[in-house]
Amino acid sequence: MGYDFAGTVEAVGNKVTRVRIGDDVLGGVSIKESGAFADVVVAREDDVVKKPAGLSFEAAAAIPIVGITAYQALFNKGNLRRGASVFVHASLGGVGRSAVQLASAHGATVAGSCRPGSASEARALGIDPIVDFDFDPATLQQKFDIVLDASGTLPVKTARKILARKGRIITVKPSPANMARSALPGPFRVVIGQPSTADLEAIAQAAGDGHLRPPIAQVVPLSEAIPALTSLEQHGTAKRGKLIIVPG
Numbered sequence: 001m002g003y004d005f006a007g008t009v010e011a012v013g014n015k016v017t018r019v020r021i022g023d024d025v026l027g028g029v030s031i032k033e034s035g036a037f038a039d040v041v042v043a044r045e046d047d048v049v050k051k052p053a054g055l056s057f058e059a060a061a062a063i064p065i066v067g068i069t070a071y072q073a074l075f076n077k078g079n080l081r082r083g084a085s086v087f088v089h090a091s092l093g094g095v096g097r098s099a100v101q102l103a104s105a106h107g108a109t110v111a112g113s114c115r116p117g118s119a120s121e122a123r124a125l126g127i128d129p130i131v132d133f134d135f136d137p138a139t140l141q142q143k144f145d146i147v148l149d150a151s152g153t154l155p156v157k158t159a160r161k162i163l164a165r166k167g168r169i170i171t172v173k174p175s176p177a178n179m180a181r182s183a184l185p186g187p188f189r190v191v192i193g194q195p196s197t198a199d200l201e202a203i204a205q206a207a208g209d210g211h212l213r214p215p216i217a218q219v220v221p222l223s224e225a226i227p228a229l230t231s232l233e234q235h236g237t238a239k240r241g242k243l244i245i246v247p248g
């Protein structure tokens with residue numbers, strides 16, 4: 001199992017030019033093959049970028065999949081421009097929070113939804129206004145250039161009501177209905193995070209610059225990964241954020 005990783009390069013194939021033995025890197029393995037929950041990981045050169053020096057290995061391992069998904073939702077699907085307005089549904093999850101941070105760093109204004117008890121956390125991220133998950137769209141005065149559903153639970157009707165003219169609705173949920181909607185002309189798009197060295201470099205740089213910091217809920221050694229994953233599946237984490245598995 002496992003997609004995201006960070007670590008130090010131990011060996012490279014003879015055609016590899018972008019990274020060298022001893023480089024500190026972050027990246028992902030293919031979802032199909034997986035295998036990042038391990039002491040040693042084999043990855044394609046295109047899926048690996050250098051880790052910014054100021055970023056810990058734990059923080060670096062927390063960003064690839066949520067960062068790429070948020071980045072591609074905003075920039076590839078949403079054509080995010082400076083000064084745009086963005087609404088992020090589920091703004092404190094891995095993808096949601098990454099989108100909030102990347103959009104803010106790009107000069108967008110960001111509104112979003114979260115649980116009622118989490119509003120202060122959302123406020124600290126600069127989200128304004130903040131609404132509950134099941135908000136009434138009539139209570140929002142503003143229309144948004146991008147409505148990003150980062151949990152796949154926002155009713156399409158609600159998303160349409162808060163969308164600005166020529167805006168985009170983007171969802172992380174590739175359900176058959178959403179795939180069909182996104183194939184039709186109109187504002188609806190599904191984001192499916194795709195491997196991209198350039199996008200991985202962009203999020204690594206954002207993390208290095210301090211603009212992208214997914215929270216870490218728990219760090220466990222590999223020997224304790226199975227109970228930690230089981231508990232995550234059954235109860236979530238006690239604290240919001242990523243479960244990080246370290247060698248040992």
Ligand SMILES: NC(=O)c1ccc[n+]([C@@H]2O[C@H](COP(=O)([O-])OP(=O)(O)OC[C@H]3O[C@@H](n4cnc5c(N)ncnc54)[C@H](OP(=O)(O)O)[C@@H]3O)[C@@H](O)[C@H]2O)c1
Binds near residue numbers: 174
């Ligand atoms: N398409 C892609 O390429 C792609 C890539 C990565 C992830 N995903 C999908 O994106 C989704 C989010 O992933 P993630 O890694 O960000 O997960 P995550 O960190 O667990 O975040 C999930 C978010 O959903 C919120 N949530 C829980 N119940 C909700 C409800 N009833 N209504 C609205 N929001 C609710 C959570 O809020 P609380 O924290 O308050 O519970 C949290 O903010 C998952 O469905 C995942 O499968 C898709």
